[in-house]
Amino acid sequence: MTKRRGKADWLELGLKLLRDEGEQALTLERLCQDMGLTRGSFYHHFQNVAAYRTALLEQWLDTLTEAPIRQSQDAADALEELERLVSDLDHSLDLAFRAWARRSPEVAAAVQVVDARRVSYLTTLHRRTGHAQPVQLAELTYAVFVGAQTLGWVAGRPAFRALFQQVLAGLAVDPARAGV
DSSP, X not given: OOOOOOHHHHHHHHHHHHHHHOGGGOOHHHHHHHHTOOHHHHHHHOSSHHHHXXXXXXXXXXXXXXXXXXXXXXSTTHHHHHHHHHHTSOHHHHHHHHHHHTTOHHHHHHHHHHHHHHHHHHHHHHHHTTOSSHHHHHHHHHHHHHHHHHHTXXXXXXXXXXXXXXXXXHHTSOHHHHTO
């Protein structure tokens, strides 16, 4: 008995191909071949390849941005919970979207939306914990995250994470309250 394939299967395959081979692998022929299905099956779920790519961008936004935000927002220490959730994400996929963005205005716009959403949420968390400059701290935190992600340090370098936490703790101090 053949398993029915749905929209989620097409998206899962696309994300895998993007992560492993880049956006050039996202052709209709390749998708159908790897799924073992016809173009008709593809068009049953997506109006065209452009709609499919838009769905991939939406899936990425939801899975790697909105889901960790939803899961962390009610935690006692939301920033710590967010860090834990983010360290387990598919960072290679994030990097694949960033690479694709260099060649596609549509993807570049989606990356800007993702970056703005992440910085906005970090700002909210830093503001909630009383940091003196929550926007600047959020931007710095995110810039370090993207750099660490690019270097492969996010999930694989516990010493880096501990050092980063110490730096953030120092930046969080309001100089007026610290008597400086």
